Amino acid sequence: VRLSYPDWIVDWARQELGDADGIEALAAMNQAATVTRRADGYVQDRASQWVTVAVGAQPGERVLDLCAAPGGKATALAEAGAHVTAVDRRPHRAATVQENARTLGVPPSDLAVVVADGRAAPFGPETFDRVLVDAPCSGLGVLRRRPDARWRVTPTDVTELADLQQALLTAAAALVRPGGRLVYSVCTLTEPETTDIDTWLADALPDLEAVAPPEPWQPRGRGGWLLPQWEGTDGMYLLMLDRPAEGAP
Numbered sequence: 001v002r003l004s005y006p007d008w009i010v011d012w013a014r015q016e017l018g019d020a021d022g023i024e025a026l027a028a029m030n031q032a033a034t035v036t037r038r039a040d041g042y043v044q045d046r047a048s049q050w051v052t053v054a055v056g057a058q059p060g061e062r063v064l065d066l067c068a069a070p071g072g073k074a075t076a077l078a079e080a081g082a083h084v085t086a087v088d089r090r091p092h093r094a095a096t097v098q099e100n101a102r103t104l105g106v107p108p109s110d111l112a113v114v115v116a117d118g119r120a121a122p123f124g125p126e127t128f129d130r131v132l133v134d135a136p137c138s139g140l141g142v143l144r145r146r147p148d149a150r151w152r153v154t155p156t157d158v159t160e161l162a163d164l165q166q167a168l169l170t171a172a173a174a175l176v177r178p179g180g181r182l183v184y185s186v187c188t189l190t191e192p193e194t195t196d197i198d199t200w201l202a203d204a205l206p207d208l209e210a211v212a213p214p215e216p217w218q219p220r221g222r223g224g225w226l227l228p229q230w231e232g233t234d235g236m237y238l239l240m241l242d243r244p245a246e247g248a249p
């Protein structure tokens with residue numbers, strides 16, 4: 001009642017984040033969100049900017065953003081010099097990627113928008129140097145931006161979204177070339193959508209090698225996370241996985 005959250009979210013935060021960190025995270029998400037602008041003027045939380053950095057796109061590389069709308073990360077990847085393919089399942093959301101690219105002056109030759117289900121996207125195997133899965137999630141790390149979401153999200157959503165995240169990652173992994181990188185991020189902190197995904201991936205796709213995310217990410221499983229109270233960012237989880245080059249031991 002004091003923090004105005006449904007009981008299940010308070011129970012979840014205390015159990016999975018720890019008593020003190022959990023309550024602190026919930027309190028931090030009752031504060032107004034900070035507004036940060038990139039050099040190109042696009043408003044984007046710093047944690048999201050650090051996800052883009054983790055993709056590590058190099059000029060000329062083919063990069064796929066499998067869940068791209070509204071295009072915050074896709075436009076930043078294109079500005080880093082990559083040829084970006086931005087996929088989103090919902091046509092009106094995919095249109096926002098195009099709109100944002102236009103506003104930022106990113107030419108269509110650098111950022112192609114495709115409306116498709118990421119679980120069955122129309123690309124050949126191993127066609128991309130890097131693939132980002134910034135997956136649909138329960139959003140429990142960004143409740144300061146969507147204060148009402150706490151009353152809409154349910155524990156069932158969390159399990160259903162974890163299934164969708166696994167399916168998206170299975171499809172995404174097949175699209176990464178040997179020597180390329182797969183990045184998974186979510187703006188939530190629940191175990192089924194973070195460390196359980198990591199554990200499942202280690203078993204399902206054992207050839208992918210996890211890379212520890214750099215500071216300010218704090219280690220969580222083979223990936224890293226940011227609680228909202230640590231850096232004043234959204235709460236995020238990040239996994240970086242490299243596919244060994246062909247012939248590598």
Ligand SMILES: C[S@@+](CC[C@H](N)C(=O)[O-])C[C@H]1O[C@@H](n2cnc3c(N)ncnc32)[C@H](O)[C@@H]1O
Binds near residue numbers: 048
């Ligand atoms: C967290 S948002 C992506 C944010 C975006 N990467 C950015 O930085 O601006 C997740 C997106 O996934 C899309 N989505 C949901 N299910 C999908 C699916 N099966 N295939 C592709 N996109 C999907 C949603 O429409 C939503 O736009």
